[in-house]
Amino acid sequence: MQEVAPDKHLRLDYEPDREYAPAMGAARIVAQGTDDGGAVRQVVRTGRMDGRSVEQIAYSNFGVARVEHLPGNIGYLKLTRFVPAYLSRDTLRAAIALLAHSDAVVIDLRGNIGGAPDAVGELLSPFFPASGGTLELHAAENRAEGIRSAVTTDPVLARPALATAPLYVLTDKRTASAAEMFAYAARRAGRATLVGETTSGAGNGATRQSVGNGFVLTLSEWRILTGPGWEGVGVAPDLPVAAEDALDRALELASEAIAGQTT
Template sequence: MKKSTTAVIAVSTFGLGLGAGAVGMLATGGTDTVATSSSSQSTGDWKKIDQVRQMISQNYLEDVTDQELLEGALTGMTEVLEDPYSVYMDESETASFNTNLSSSFEGIGATLEQKGEAIVIVSPIKGSPAEKAGIKPGDIILEIDGKTTKGQKTDQAVKKIRGEKGTKVVLTIQRGGQDPMKITIVRDTIPIETVYSETEQVDGKTIGVLQVTQFSDPTADEFEKQLAALEEKNIDGLVIDVRGNPGGLLTAVSQMIAPFIPKETPIFQVEDNKGERTQEFGKAEEKKPYKIVVLEDSGSASASEILAAGLKEGAGAEVVGTKSFGKGIVQSAYDLKDGSDLKLTTNKWLTPDGNWIHKKGVKPTVEVKQPDYFNVTKILTDDKTLASGDYGKPVENAHLVLEAIGFDPKGQKGYFGDTMKQAVERLQKDAKLDATGNIDPVTAAEMETRLLKKLEDQKNDVQRIKALEVAAQ
């Protein structure tokens, strides 16, 4: 068995066709020695597997192949671990996984996590079909194309969600206390561009902004080039935005943040199942001449958290936003001879100061939450029209949206009263729609379109605004 040289630390995307995610150590390749038991008791127990296989092959009512039984047994070994990050992948899944780490891929572009029996969205990828359709971190997937996800593992759900470009998948989503909603997503090619840069002027200072959407093969080189270009402009501060970034390659994030952290300071630490630790150290000869700020949210996971914690504790960076996802364990990928693969949780990673953020997240030094309307995707959870006298979460969402787009409904947020009807009528007249005062699907679509434009306007991104202010201090 060979340990893969691919170092991965991301919860995997739907587009990759994998579930629960793979996290990798800084692997060096080579052949791993796997200890095996030679006791007669152990040998006898494993012979039982072959006995069961023969009994099924000879006596089962329906047709089943030896390969199907073998795949089931291998999958069962990882499922008994009750660890959503440890998984056996067959040859096709492995090929898809390895290819998509370094290239574009087709899918919806979102990441997921299994929490108890629930399958939860970690984050949509920037510019992906999932993001455009309104998928948010924390969304619970109840159904896929009308079929329940209850009792399913993440890899099973992913197989149903992935598909060819141009095809559609309908997800039934539960968001917070809202009623379940159906979201139709058209699968597309997910781009490989992972780093975006720009500068902003704040109080007479030039602030560089680097947005990192995931950590794949080209990310570290892209980051290095764009950082150098910003530094040539003599920036006074730097904001690194990893909001909604589910992670990626450990080697990438390590290469990216090492130049910010002093040589004698760890970037992160890795602890194995014996409690032994290894450390990866920084490479900075001197401190950067500008202030560093990391911008994070609940969709920032794995490698994003290594970046945030590493720069926070190792380089004195400020962290702005909300608490990150909280994934502090490491998976190694083992290549099997037939092209299949075993991803196994083998380590935990710790911050430079030795803190374990698993299920805790990285806490911001400056907490900033987005306005409530950022959490609204759909106003109507079904085709039912909202009208005077209605109440509940859909009405509350409609109230938030009307207020956000400049048609203040006033009154009680969860109740559709006269003032809300008047606000809807004003919107309908402005959009040249029938001024009924009711929120039908056409009116709801108009409201959602206007809300999306507001969300895309950086002037309304209070987290980004605060991060720029902190970087300029």
């Protein structure tokens, strides 16, 4: 399949122990936008990207692996997955509350394989001022459905200190999909410095569909509209360093930035 259509999301997996039947609740709505006539339309899919049960996802703390207050008043968040906001919202907001008074923040997306775009908007929103209103972070189109979808900031989630704090995002070659979206959107908005390695290059939004007998097809359906995107090329860091050195380098940069600020 990759020889015919070299798309990083395109693949067939055998996962007999996971369920990609109709998703639950808000997760069934994978996009909402307007058609050519301006009418609001919702795109609903039978499959979801993450076949783990809610209990299994909760066991991973909804992707929040570590939240720390580091010396120099630097906040650190390690995120392993972007879990749909209807599941992860409380945990993400709790993490942000612990980071809210940091003078600089490092978000570690090394090894993060992606997930739900709405969680990208949830996590990035606190880093933009409420006075700026709603900002479009990412937009894509599904031509088959005739619909445009967008990920935006929510001014209600703005945190004054975080809106001005230097933000550093760590990436490596395994950073993929929604994690790449986060890094790409944060830098495109002029809000983050990327440190580490060029990411995977899985840019086109996809869904996962059961095709029977335990097989699951991952198929891209969305084309990026905000800039050239990163499909096949990845998101290049502002400061290229080996993945294992990325955190140390980001902490050095954060300390230098803080030292240059007037308190």
